[in-house]
Amino acid sequence: MAMKVKEVSQMTGVSVRTLHHYDDIGLLVPDDLTEAGYRIYSEGNLATLQQILFFRELGFSLKKIKELLSSPSFDRREAFDMQRKMLIAKRQQLDEMIDTIEKSIRHEKGELRMTNEEKFQGFDFSTNPYEQEARDRWGDKAVDESKKKVAQFGPEVQEEMNRIYFNLAEMRHTDPKSEKAQAAIKDWFDMLNNNFGTYSLEAFAGLGEMYVADERFTKNIDQFGDGLAEFMRDAMKAFAETN
Incomplete structure (x- = not known):
């Protein structure tokens, strides 16, 4: 089902400005334009947008995402598998941080005593998404x-x-x-x-x-x-x- 840029924005939560930017840099180019010049997005475009958003959530730069999506060897199923593994690892880190917060709350209430090392469990500065x-x-x-x-x-x-x-x-x-x-x-x-x-x-x-x-x-x-x-x-x- 073809959709206009505003409809895509409302459905996905991605701003119209961002969608225009993706088009301008050749990352997500709509498959069609109306006679009036309005962008028309296809099902294939939406599938590509989904991939972009997964990669963005995982900290990939727009330049790197474009390289990945335009590669002849890019496989959508393989990408989903990789993204799933990375998101699971991210969830595990977040779970550990939530546990640290909960312990910190109890520490503030005097219900338990945390060591300095325990206060920083879950933080990971080994990678930088930027x-x-x-x-x-x-x-x-x-x-x-x-x-x-x-x-x-x-x-x-x-x-x-x-x-x-x-x-x-x-x-x-x-x-x-x-x-x-x-x-x-x-x-x-x-x-x-x-x-x-x-x-x-x-x-x-x-x-x-x-x-x-x-x-x-x-x-x-x-x-x-x-x-x-x-x-x-x-x-x-x-x-x-x-x-």
């Missing part, structure tokens, strides 16, 4: 140096990131150019430069744009508060313009 995309953008050397530097730090870095996120989330409904917001976003700028490499003001502003343009970033950041990604983008842009 790594291949970063390599595509900035090259292997820059990413390898960043990974080497990150490996030197422990959970305290993640705690500092979360502290800054929560602080920014509390003021996300205020003016991103305000003195308070700019002081908070400077903490983010300093944290990135102190722990993850050197960010120029231009790169910092560009990173902020990615927080909104890339749904994966938006989803992760907005867990701290709806609209936080957009607020950070605007604050980061203002910081870059005034420093």
Whole structure:
């Protein structure tokens, strides 16, 4: 059954803007167009979209997904089998993290005593869903140096990131150019430069744009508060313009 882009968006939850982007980069090109120029998606297009969403959920970059789907050796059944195995592994990790949270709650209530090691069971920083995309953008050397530097730090870095996120989330409904917001976003700028490499003001502003343009970033950041990604983008842009 043929469907227009708005219908596909409503059924799948993928925004019209994202579907247009997939078309623009040749990742998901509709099989037909109406005389008025409206995109028409076929059953085959929907099957491809399903594959894209599974790969995205597993952290694959758009460039890598396009390479996989366009490969002559791509087999949909084999892909499903691989995705199933990866999702099961992801579920097992999430189950372990949920167990850690439940123990942490009991620890806070004084019902049990957790060791420091137990507090971090389930966390896995061995893989980075954005790594291949970063390599595509900035090259292997820059990413390898960043990974080497990150490996030197422990959970305290993640705690500092979360502290800054929560602080920014509390003021996300205020003016991103305000003195308070700019002081908070400077903490983010300093944290990135102190722990993850050197960010120029231009790169910092560009990173902020990615927080909104890339749904994966938006989803992760907005867990701290709806609209936080957009607020950070605007604050980061203002910081870059005034420093």
